[in-house]
Amino acid sequence: MLFSEFVQHIPKIKDLELPGEEAHFKMAPELRNRLLKDLRLKEVNPRQAGVLALFYPDADALATLVFILRKTYRGVHSGQVGFPGGKHEREDRDLADTALRETEEEIGVPRQQVELLSPLSEVYIPPSNFVVRPFVGVTYETPAFKLQEEEVEDVLEVTVKDVLDDSNVITQTLTTSYARAIEVPAFQLNQQVVWGATAMMLSELKELLRQVL
Numbered sequence: 001m002l003f004s005e006f007v008q009h010i011p012k013i014k015d016l017e018l019p020g021e022e023a024h025f026k027m028a029p030e031l032r033n034r035l036l037k038d039l040r041l042k043e044v045n046p047r048q049a050g051v052l053a054l055f056y057p058d059a060d061a062l063a064t065l066v067f068i069l070r071k072t073y074r075g076v077h078s079g080q081v082g083f084p085g086g087k088h089e090r091e092d093r094d095l096a097d098t099a100l101r102e103t104e105e106e107i108g109v110p111r112q113q114v115e116l117l118s119p120l121s122e123v124y125i126p127p128s129n130f131v132v133r134p135f136v137g138v139t140y141e142t143p144a145f146k147l148q149e150e151e152v153e154d155v156l157e158v159t160v161k162d163v164l165d166d167s168n169v170i171t172q173t174l175t176t177s178y179a180r181a182i183e184v185p186a187f188q189l190n191q192q193v194v195w196g197a198t199a200m201m202l203s204e205l206k207e208l209l210r211q212v213l
Helices: 003-016 021-027 029-038 097-109 160-164 196-212
Strands: 047-057 062-069 083-088 115-119 124-126 128-137 154-158 169-174 182-189 192-196
Touching: 003 062, 003 115, 003 128, 003 154, 003 196, 021 182, 021 196, 047 097, 047 154, 047 196, 062 097, 062 124, 062 160, 062 192, 083 097, 083 128, 097 128, 097 154, 097 169, 128 196, 154 160, 160 182, 160 196, 169 196
Parallel strands: 047 128
Antiparallel strands: 047 062, 047 083, 062 154, 115 128, 124 128, 169 182, 182 192
């Protein structure tokens, strides 16, 4: 899909009801779903984070969504694919500001070039005790990505066509923070496996895209 066509329709997501957990649970293992259903967030006092699902025209003018591949490090999200974003800091006005600041820091897209369209449903991440609020945004320029060397290994540029392609939904055997060798629903995108909280967020976003495109 050409970006010029995409941007005529994507603003309509602002008017849609968010599917929330119904979409999230499609991309989470049953064990995790049970854990989340029984969770009382106030009791675990989670930290807050904001991430950005950023759409833009790629070099071929196709509507594209960017992910980051995190560096390998000693931590629960080592080497994983995710959306740019991170922890809420005191200087951030709100979580949308967090998502914009972190995106600029991690992949070099200036916040003033991003038009925010809509928040998505928050997702709780048990291993790191974060509640993450995703936001949908667009930039009308093809980004010249500049990666934060300490945290970002690479960017993953995925066309909207591939996001919507159901054949890219797979099941992978993975070891997670709460179970070993379990079957996990995931997205296979550009030879990378997208799973966990990012897959849950992407599942909701995919349902919204289907309604407006």
